Amino acid sequence: MASPSASPPASGDGTLPIDAPHYVDGGAMQWHDHCDVLVVGLGAAGAASAIEASDHGADVLICERFDGGGATALSGGVVYAGGGTAYQKAAGYDDTPTAMARYLATEVGDAVRPETLDRFCQESVGLLQWLESLGVPFASEPKPPKTSYPRDGVYLYFSGNEAVPENAAIAAPAPRGHRCRATGMSGAALYQYLRRAVDERPIRVRTQTATRRLVVDQATGRVLGVEVATLPPGSAAARRHQRLSRLAQRLHNVAGGLADRLRVKARRLEDEHADIQHIEARNGVVLTTGGFIFNRDMVAKHAPAYSGNLRLGATGCDGSGIRLGQSVGAQCARLEKVSAWRFINPPSPWPQGLIVNAEGQRFCNEEVYGARLGVRMCEEHGGRAWLIVDRAIRRRAIREALFGKLWAFQSIPALLMMWFAPRARTLAGLARRLKMTTAALEAAAHAMNDAIDQQRDDPMGKSDGMRHALREPPFYALNISADNPTFPCPAITLGGLRIDEGNGQVLNAADDAIPGLFAAGRAAVGLASNGYVSGLSLADCFWSGRRAGRNAATRSEDAAASVEADAIDRKAG
Structure with missing residues (x-):
């Protein structure tokens, strides 16, 4: 088997490089392996695609750069x-x-x-x-x-x-x-059920196999298969790659810089020791590699307001599937859309407080879902915000954080923030400590309090059960800004490749389907590509993954021939 050709230097975060397509003339290609449907990536969307394609009679092969699971295994399930x-x-x-x-x-x-x-x-x-x-x-x-x-x-x-x-x-x-019913974060258990379902079927899985480019028919533009860089199973390089990748994932939330250095080392192992192979996908290739939050260059280009947020997901969320599609002329959309999670519940008393920007102005209903708050904070207020509470709210919130059976990632940051928060006997004094406009903070609090006293609707639409008049000093300012290391504001990307919503095929700039190429999950535009609520991304991964796998598996030769004939006619015309 051939050694990999020279590739670009490893990026500072270990991002996988994507090479230009390998165009071939008809059958002039020597394949190392064959399948009907090739799925790139093994998370929720990849598993759903593979299972559905297999259940519809296709010979399915999954190529996964790491161990499998991706962001799904790290999620809440x-x-x-x-x-x-x-x-x-x-x-x-x-x-x-x-x-x-x-x-x-x-x-x-x-x-x-x-x-x-x-x-x-x-x-x-x-x-x-x-x-x-x-x-x-x-x-x-x-x-x-x-x-x-x-x-x-x-x-x-x-x-x-x-x-x-x-x-x-x-x-x-x-x-x-x-x-998913499980102990601890449910994503790991959910993925294990998916992996077991994959293993119970005649689906082949190649791990530590990175898909580096697409193989395309020169005449028709049809995607025929992929070129992969695969580490020899059981080799010393494969074992070291696995150890480095797993350690990087474990360290990511607490030592992001060190984790990135480990990812770079793993990338170099792929460059130096992987074998290059070409795999034919007779019916189609399905891209399910997730979003691109781990690709710093793409985030800086498309969503710079989120460059400082905690990257939420797995190393494979580096936009490789999106970039594979782009390499053959695919159209992208909503790459600027990101979900930033600034949750302030639990502790459940916190939403009764007052959220203001760096100038002291209230800008959001405090009880909304964390992604709605996070996006407004990052895109409209420079990622800066404070949650103002009084002694009564703080006392109840501390009690819940200590005795309310919260997760450690919920209770510990909350306690640290409440214990060390700036405080003052008056709102004016608090504004001075925070270098806010005193009149703005006082006006925001008075408007909220007066609406309660006069039994009027809250100015931001907060429900009655979440309303509380800030009256009991001292007053505290909790720093909920995106760059607070004690209280990270994680983010995921939501945009991706444009697809035919009926069958999951990837579309080009002319809105024509690219023959033989499908996409699902966060590699594609889908239900969660505008805004986010918990569970919608996973649901979309399963739903769109099944759609892509089913249509890739059942693609008739007559339909394929028609698509290819149309492509030839367009070129001739």
């Missing part, structure tokens, strides 16, 4: 589902696909067509049942809470903005966050 799931009904909620679609339209916007959103909601109950058929367990709750992530033992909750008054007026609120 929450699937956004509704329309009348068994768990909603058991909790006493009569949700409908129509109500689900009405609410989601406020989050999804125009990222997908209305009929696509409607179809997703109509198929939501069936999607959850499909996951259950793979062994994934869920559960119901007598009183589903509203929280950033529920404690162990709670598996159904309000994971978005459903109960915020402006949304509740559109559709009856219902809990739609279905967390």
Whole structure:
């Protein structure tokens, strides 16, 4: 097998380089392996694509650069589902696909067509049942809470903005966050169920195999397969690559710079020791490599407001699938869209406080979902914000953080911030400490308090149950800015390759399908590409992954011949 040719130097964060397509003339290609459907990446979207393609009779091969799991295994394992799931009904909620679609339209916007959103909601109950058929367990709750992530033992909750008054007026609120039943963060368990389902099928999996470029027919533009750099299984280089990659992931949240250096070393092992192979995909290639939050250059170019946020996800979230599509003329959209998570619940008393920007101006309803708050903070206020609370809120929040059975990642930062927060006996004194405009902070607090006293609606639309007049000194300022190392504001990217929403095929600049190329999950534009609520990305990964895998597997030769003939005619014309 050939050694890899010289490649660009390893980037500072270990980003995988993508080479220009390998164009071939008809059958003039020597393949090292063959399959019907080749899936690039093994997370939620990759597993769903592979399982669906296999269940429709295709010979499926997965190429995964690392061990598998990606961002899915690191997630909370929450699937956004509704329309009348068994768990909603058991909790006493009569949700409908129509109500689900009405609410989601406020989050999804125009990222997908209305009929696509409607179809997703109509198929939501069936999607959850499909996951259950793979062994994934869920559960119901007598009183589903509203929280950033529920404690162990709670598996159904309000994971978005459903109960915020402006949304509740559109559709009856219902809990739609279905967390995989497991101990600890549920994403790892969810991935294990998916991996077991893959292994139970005649699906081949190649790990430590990086897809570096696409192989394309010169005459038709059809994607015929891929070129991969694969580390020899069991070799010393493969073992070291695995150790470095796993350690980088473990260190990422606490020592990001060191983690990046480890990723660079792993990349160099790929450059120096991987074998280059060409794999034919007779029906198509499905790109499911995730977003690009780990690609600093892409973030700086498309979403610079988020360059300082904590990168949330896995090393493979470096835009490699997006860049593979771009290499053959694919069209991208919404690359500027990012979800930044600034959750202030729990502790549950915090949203009763007052959120202001660096000038002291209130800019958001404090009870909204954390991604809505985070995006506004990063894009409109330079990533700077403070949560103002009084002694009463702080006392109740400390009690919940100490004794409320919160996750450590929720309770420890909250306690540290409350213990060391700037404080003052008056709001004017607090504004001076923070170098804010005193009049602005006082005006924001007085407007909120006066609305309570006069029984008027909150100026920002906060619901009655979350309202509290700031009166009991001292007053505290909690730094919820994006760059606070004690209270990180993690971010993921939401945009990607434009696809045909009916079958998952990747589109070029002329809105024509690129023959033989599909995409799913965060490598593609989908339901979560406008805004984000917990569980929607995973649900979209499963839904779009199944769509791409099914259509890649069932692509008829007549349809393929027609597409290729059209491509030849366009070139001739």
